[in-house]
Amino acid sequence: MFDDMYKKSNNIFMKFARRPASEACPHRLHLPFAALYFICPLLLAGVLTACGQEAGSNGGIPTKNIETENPTNSSGSGQAIDTPGTDSGQDKPISPQEDIPSGNSSLENISSENDPSESNMTDDLKNKFGENCLTDQTFEVELSEFDGKVYFVPFAPSQGNPDFHIQLMRDGEVLAELPQYIPEHLSGEAFSSLDAVSFYDINYDGNTDILLIETYGDTTFAAIYYGYGGNSEDYGKSFFPRETLSENITHAVQPLTVSEIRSFLSAGKKNGDFSNYQEAYRAISQLCIMEDENAPELKFNLIYFDDDEIPELVTGVNGYYMSLYTFQGGTVYCLMDDWGYGAMGNAGYEYSPKKNSLRNYNADYAGALMYTTYMAIGSQHSLEITASIETFNFDDVNGNGIPDEEEYDSMGNYSVSYLNGVQITDEEWDTYEAGEYVFIETVMSLEELVAELE
Incomplete structure (x- = not known):
């Protein structure tokens, strides 16, 4: 064992197995209903543009609505992007510009799917990273593992690479690639969507970790990656999936959203905001029980x-x-x-x-x-x-x-x-x-x- x-x-x-959580404060700006009263030609053009984006903007892989938030973790860096979706796939509400990760300022004040700035941003990302880049979930972020900003770039399955995969990039260089994690019972299912992304220090070690919510087939699950900084002799600057924690979170949290996961792990508190040590230690003990494969002996x-x-x-x-x-x-x-x-x-x-x-x-x-x-x-x-x-x-x-x-x-x-x-x-x-x-x-x-x- x-x-x-x-x-x-x-x-x-030392045993290298790695081991709470930030408060989720999503903000939304919903598409104004007044847009429904635009003159008919503009409305028709918007509908046609939206349909075209849903069908082909990400290689046929549907993406979901985007929310952004920007908590500061215990190391003072990193963003959290919560992107829960809706069933309709029609609205694309975007938070105010100050809540958007740095480098994505072109998302400011988007109010409809045919906004030229959104189209320009999508084109720019595809020109930078390729046609299979999932533009709605591509972000420029600051991670404690790297100096300066890096791009978080997810890629849809393609003829050249049949697997959904994620790379961290800067100036065309791949700094790290996240090892693929798919629950065993979903190994035969096809990738459907990347539903949410969040960056914060989940295990209180001062490194930025990554929380993903993904769907394969019709099944949604959490995938949690712990980050390792450059001072790690064994791992270098990298991210590794925590399978036990991911599986337990998937089973325990409903609905499966970033904000609900944070609420479950730490009552929505991020490190630095705990009122007392009792509150903080309850959060840590909850995380330890969820992540340790030897939990009965813990x-x-x-x-x-x-x-x-x-x-x-x-x-x-x-x-x-x-x-x-x-x-x-x-x-x-x-x-x-x-x-x-x-x-x-x-x-x-x-x-x-x-x-x-x-x-x-x-x-x-x-x-x-x-x-x-x-x-x-x-x-x-x-x-x-x-x-x-x-x-x-x-x-x-x-x-x-x-x-x-x-x-x-x-x-x-x-x-x-x-x-x-x-x-x-x-x-x-x-x-x-x-x-x-x-x-x-x-x-x-x-x-x-x-x-x-x-």
Whole structure:
């Protein structure tokens, strides 16, 4: 159940599985009924134009109405575009220009489907990205994973590429492509429409994530992608689907819209707008239960890691992995994101209550090499390494940093420790000890946590 979950980084073994949500505030400007009273030739021309767009503007794939909103996520960047559709497909209400993602200002004040500015924008996007670009769902956005603006470009199935696919592009270069996610039970269905797109930090890690609502055949589902920034050693700047979360959201939320999903996950609150830590931690625990494939084993805890009166939230499965969150000024910060332990020499993570100090022991070569890492919450609300001490419990005669066969006899009879390559004494080591340490564990069920937060 827990195979292949460990990665080693900075001598700390971490499980890379990734782990709330912004408030949806859609605004609409509906097509004025007064337009019905335009003179007949203009009305007829508008109808003909609309019919032509519905049939062929996106390679025969119908698109749905567009709403835009622009919340700021916890990293201070990104937009959310909620595009729920209507059954009629006749009206195309557009929000005010200030709510439209930057770069789409040509959408301002569109009042009918034969507006020249809309046609010009569609032509421009198709010239830029090709005839199969779904223009109604193409946006220029700012994502935390990239510097500057990028285009989010979905493509309808075509003869050259029979799959619906999405690329992030800039100046003709493909920066990333979203891996395709289709629920298994829909694998034989054809792509019908991309109904909604939203960009925001879903899992509170400071990276922009992507929420899609798609329809294959007659079935609509949510597809959630977690974003990874450039500081990720394993993934680089990329997005990966969260299948368990997507499936659970699809089953739990009705109607399936961006605003309803946000309401379900965090009562409509975006990170930075929480009234207190209780509200924030309820949202995080809800997300954790929905996204973790090991949800029945998932537990929680509240600990006092630093010296304030607000506890930190711990989530995870004891003996396998844990996450740690802190709260300040309406905002949640993720300190540990599914850090793995319990294998490969990592016994777990300890903290010194109220002292802002985490300690982790790691071992290699059956304890011949020991790594002791101390971390603290820094000014950027992240865990920063304050010291990493390497201990050789053998005499490394040849200086290659590992125990060789001829050096085995010295194990247990020799010990020397280094900090940043410089040998240190036990007294110097003691300066990094904050006091008594206890292992971080999860001890509460979701129900018990919710009761504790009341």
